[in-house]
Amino acid sequence: MATLAFLGAAQQVTGSCYLIETGEHRLLLECGIRQGTDRRDDEDEQPFSFDPRTIDSVIISHTHLDHSGMVPLLVKSGYDGPVYTTSATRDLLPIMYRDAASLILSDYERKNRRLLRAGKEPETPPYDMEDVEQALQLIVGINYGIKQQVCPEIQLRFRDAGHVLGSAIVELWIAAEEGNRKLVFSGDLGNDCAPLLSDPEVIAEADILLLESTYGERNHRPLSETLEEFKKVIETAANKGGNILIPSFAVGRTQDLIYWLGQLKREGGLDSHTVYIDSPMAIKVSDVYSRHQSLFNDDDPDFRQFIKQGWDRWLPGLVYTPTPEESMELNTLNDGAIIIAGSGMCTGGRILHHLKHNLWLPNTHVVIVGYQAQGTLGRALVDGISQVKIYGEEISVKAKIHTLGGFSAHAGQDQLIRWASNFQPKRPHLFLIHGEPEAMDVLQQRLIQDYQWDAYIPSLGEVITL
Template sequence: MTTLTFLGAAQRVTGSCYLIRNGQQQILLECGMLQGENSNGKRGGKRKKSNTTGNNGSHFPFEVADIDAVVISHAHLDHSGMLPLLAKQGYQGPIYMTRQTQALLPTMHKDAAFLQEKDAEWENKRRARAGKKAVEPLFNTADVELELGLCQGMAYGEEAEILPGIRLCFREAGHILGSAIVELWFDDKGDTRKLVFSGDLGNSQAPLMRDPAIITEADLLLMESTYGNRDHQPLEQTLDEFRAALDEAADSGGNVLIPSFAVGRTQDLIYHLGQLYHAGQLKQNNIYIDSPMATSISEIYEQNTRLFNKDDPEFRQIMTHDWQQWLPILRFTRSVEESMALNKIAGGAIIIAGSGMCHGGRIRHHLKYNLWRKNTHLIIAGFQARGTLGRLLVDGVKKVKILGSEIAVKAQIHTLGGFSAHAGQSQLLEWAGHMRKSMPRLYLVHGESESMLALQKRFIEEFNWDASIPTLGEIIHF
């Protein structure tokens, strides 16, 4: 008998982590960081002590020495961000992922380590003033190097036996570069059971990634439900709103700020801005990617254009090896000095900066210098978790505290839903519907309660298929 324990992303969006026990073998499926609300050690979240990886505590709720293998669906930190801590605490086994995820992790995890180190530095200054004992970061860059040495990249569709009697295969998920649906088979004396984990499923409207692979059979299905309660608006409507916001900003003479995830969202935005540029519909003449991580990630995307879809032949013809071929007015700011210089621009610029939920990164500096301006236009182009600065701004807060200063929010705020890299409700149902003949046991993960409940209801209405909503720490047998 095989068991699975839900250690993260149970009735919450982030912190993905599941422990699989198959006899004496143990596999960790995902090792994600909690972001936003209750994220211990992360700026922008409430600090809360915990012994679970989902709350970013310093102790895992399992014996690290007992883990035989780790499987990661994709590079986003809420799925992979605690891997350096795992290595720090002695894990020396293999970490399986796609080759593209393996390429993305060095940039993403070194950046995460830097933020952990800075958080600890700032916290220790506060503690020193209070006469309290200093703290250490959860992990540092040396721990990242340990982790990276354990990573093993696999090609999509490649099947490998990762432990005796346990086979693994990654299928395209269409979410970001390298994102995967995970298939795991457990063989026991001729009896084979199959677990499918959706990972984060991509939005079929997304401009670069291919659609998620179709899977028809499973015994157990773990499925994300981030947008389980709604569909995204049509992409054309979103692009019209995007164009209108850019026009309004240009006419008012203000800047456009776009907080953006470095992986996926930034590259999609470059594509859409390039479309406007080639159509002669972009009034701004200066576009900046102000994120060292997004710059590095964009270079990795450039190296993997073969994995892009083929929906736009003109883009594929122009974009052969360099984003600036596609968008000549694009500039990547790499140094701190270049980033600071952007704060002197009073208007006419589009500044895309990390992080996507405004809980860290250079976007906070640009918000500090621009939120109080009435002609600033802030475009929110992605999901904002509860507890993040981005969520507060979307919810209409009038004042925010950024980098020690209280800032009045007078900027125009535009929320665009159609750019999401996640599948909407109908897309989730359509993807899972290919398994309705095998009707696997279904568990909904990676979603807030209202999203899970709505999707659970639709599964009953659409397929007469019971979907369970697990709790943190729940153990199931399959």
């Protein structure tokens, strides 16, 4: 009997993880970290609800850590099989994993210094750089559209999801005693306004569909309105002084921002500002994007010609600040800086230092350009918090906070439904995953009322028969 267990991102957004068992074999679909309030109280002691040594294969849809970030810990815990992903994701994961490990080790060094001063025993990091390098040896890159046998009873094919470079919709053909079943996992579906990547590929057949619902309760603002608001923020900062801080994901969002800022530069909208990419990881990721231009859409052929010589050719005056010293120098700037830094949800990284130095200034603008999970600093800023603690210091929030939803790399409600409606003439059994409960409920009701499609919302840990 083949079964599917919802072990993560079930009535949650982060921590994607689904276990497929066919009787003889076990396949793990996604292995992501939990962020914000999605984290379990016992997660550090019991990161997995299964024995990693019993898993035969792992499939990762894309590079974002809430889908892939637990793989090094899985390997440390005994997993030694293949990790299947797309070829572009294979090139991005070394950057993501090494950066994540570096941050974890730095955090534990600081934490252990405090523990030792308090007379307590130091703690061991969950994994180290050696575990990362071992995990990277297991990654198998597969191009879009190629079928691959990943278990004796399971075949895999990746399709372009249009979310970030290398992101995939996952098709699985599962052989079981009850008969063959085709499972489609949407992964994270891209916003069809994305400037660089193609729209999500259309799929028409499935028996079971796992559909993400990050923005299941609403549509994004039109891109034209978002760009207009972005221009006004830049104009206001130019007229009144102050810096613009943009917390941004290193994969996808930073590259989109460089594109849009390059467009604004050509229109004369950036004459008073210098753009800084203050993220070593984003700088490396941009280089991978440049090497995979065959995956870009054809909407702006001039763009491809420019970035063959470097992203700064598209956005003249673009400044990279890879070293800690260069990053710290940015805190001496009083105005005229647009600083793009990670992490995208303000949970770590260099953006925290810039927020610490700028949040209390009323002429600072913080531009939120991506999803902010519950329990993160980014979400607190969006919700209007007036006081935050950064590195142990209380900071008053006087800066102006702007949320620009049109830049999202996720599909909105209408886009999700439009993509799912391609499954014709037979509708698959539909399960909503990867969303907050409120978003799932709204999407479920619309599917029932407008399309007579009964979508099921699984609970965390629930197991279904395929």
